[in-house]
Amino acid sequence: MDTRFTRGKSAILERSLTRPKTEVSVSAFALLFSEMVQYCQSRVYSVSELQARLADLGQGVGASLLDVLVLREKNGKRETKVLNILLFIKVSVWKALFGKEADKLEQANDDDKTGFPAKVTAHWHKGTTLMIKFDEAVIARDKALDGR
Amino acid sequence: MSRQSNRTTESKKMNSELFTLTYGALVTQLCKDYENDEEVNKQLDKMGYNIGVRLIEDFLARSSVGRCHDFRETADVIAKVAFKMYLGITPSVTNWSPAGDEFSLILENNPLVDFVELPDNHSNLVYSNILCGVLRGALEMVQMAVDVRFAQDTLRGDNVTEIRMKFVKRIEENLPAGDE
Numbered sequence: 001m002d003t004r005f006t007r008g009k010s011a012i013l014e015r016s017l018t019r020p021k022t023e024v025s026v027s028a029f030a031l032l033f034s035e036m037v038q039y040c041q042s043r044v045y046s047v048s049e050l051q052a053r054l055a056d057l058g059q060g061v062g063a064s065l066l067d068v069l070v071l072r073e074k075n076g077k078r079e080t081k082v083l084n085i086l087l088f089i090k091v092s093v094w095k096a097l098f099g100k101e102a103d104k105l106e107q108a109n110d111d112d113k114t115g116f117p118a119k120v121t122a123h124w125h126k127g128t129t130l131m132i133k134f135d136e137a138v139i140a141r142d143k144a145l146d147g148r
Numbered sequence: 149m150s151r152q153s154n155r156t157t158e159s160k161k162m163n164s165e166l167f168t169l170t171y172g173a174l175v176t177q178l179c180k181d182y183e184n185d186e187e188v189n190k191q192l193d194k195m196g197y198n199i200g201v202r203l204i205e206d207f208l209a210r211s212s213v214g215r216c217h218d219f220r221e222t223a224d225v226i227a228k229v230a231f232k233m234y235l236g237i238t239p240s241v242t243n244w245s246p247a248g249d250e251f252s253l254i255l256e257n258n259p260l261v262d263f264v265e266l267p268d269n270h271s272n273l274v275y276s277n278i279l280c281g282v283l284r285g286a287l288e289m290v291q292m293a294v295d296v297r298f299a300q301d302t303l304r305g306d307n308v309t310e311i312r313m314k315f316v317k318r319i320e321e322n323l324p325a326g327d328e
Contacts, residue, residue, distance in 0.1 A: 012265055020168075022259050023161035027206050028234040029170065031199045032278075036174050039195060043181070057177060061169040068165070 017068055069093060159210060159233055164259040171260050175275060185272035192274070196281020197288075204286035207233065215290075219315050220244075222292070223251050226283070226313075235259050239311075252299065255309040266303045275303050279311065291319045 040053040073092045174195075178188045211229050216222040223241045232238050236259065243252040260276045274280075280296040287294050293316040300306035 012263060015263065020164050020259070020262060022164045022236040022257070024164045024167045024236050024259055025234045026160040026162050027203075029162060029167050031203055031206075032167070032170060032174070035195045035199050036170070038198070039174075053177075057170075057173040060173045060176060061166070064169050064172075065165070 017071060019072075065093065161236070164236065164262065168259055168262045168264075171278070172264060175273075179270065179273070185270055185274075189272075189274045189277045192277035193281040193284075196278035196283075197285035198281075199278070200282035200285025200287075201289055203234070203282060204289045207286070219249060219251075222287070223253075223313070227253055230286075243312075245314075250312065250314040253311040253313065255311070258302075258309055261303055261309075264303060271304065274298050274301065276301070276309070283311070283313065288319065291321060293317050293319050 036057065037050075037054065040050055040057075044050045044053060069092050175188070175192070178191055179185075182188050182191060207230055211233065213225050213229055216225060227239045227241050231253075237255060237257060239253040239255045241251055242254055244250070258276060260279070264275060266273060266275065277298070280298065283296045284294055295314040295316055297312055298310070299312040300308055300310035302309050
């Protein structure tokens with residue numbers, strides 16, 4: 001291993017980023033997650049605050065996961081188009097998280113606004129559905145890319 | 149995750165990455181919420197205790213292990229069955245005290261700390277302290293009061309991670325233990 005650039009820094013940077021071999025049980029995760037929800041619940045006064053806190057926790061997870069997955073699955077190329085990022089989420093991210101692809105990617109046609117910097121909310125619609133609502137700027141950008 | 153009605157002794161497994169990241173998010177949040185490491189350690193222990201109290205039921209339901217006859221058996225079950233079932237690792241049991249009431253679990257690798265580094269300003273943080281709480285809570289539900297602490301921690305510069313478990317006493321089976 002070439003340690004030229006990391007000498008003096010931590011050994012963690014030397015480690016490989018391939019999928020870890022260790023498998024944990026789903027119940028370990030479920031118990032941990034449930035405890036985290038309860039912890040957040042004890043510190044807020046409303047449901048929306050709870051949701052916000054949980055989402056904050058998730059954001060850190062997502063950011064780290066994105067880096068690792070992009071490196072592994074796509075050799076470092078990140079998606080720039082809306083449909084592709086959604087497919088990436090549907091396939092790679094979901095597989096990494098839950099072991100299988102997300103069931104369906106449905107487009108809400110009645111709503112013109114979908115894009116990249118997004119608000120994601122969880123709803124109950126044919127199972128747990130995550131609605132991804134993008135900003136207008138992203139749609140404009142995507143249209144511009146298509147036009148090229 | 150829907151609960152299947154057919155009872156299976158096989159546990160569903162998942163890749164440890166999400167687990168590691170989720171635990172990391174929790175510790176990060178706790179560090180933000182509490183000003184000092186000692187508080188975070190206590191909070192992790194408390195949360196671990198709550199988890200342990202529920203985990204033991206899941207464990208007993210899914211493993212065919214019967215009641216342990218002595219502390220040595222308990223140690224083996226914890227290392228070879230429980231850790232394997234939940235975290236996919238098998239720590240080794242060593243360093244028995246002469247009285248047979250204290251032992252060490254040596255963890256070669258710990259999925260909670262994959263790719264984790266402690267920054268300098270958190271040198272007192274026992275990152276995996278949740279495990280101490282889990283062990284304590286689970287054993288309390290089977291009438292054993294134990295003292296669990298980290299003797300060595302790779303995150304703090306040691307070569308291995310060592311959890312020291314000490315048997316305190318047998319809990320009488322009258323009332324349920326009070327809440328923490």
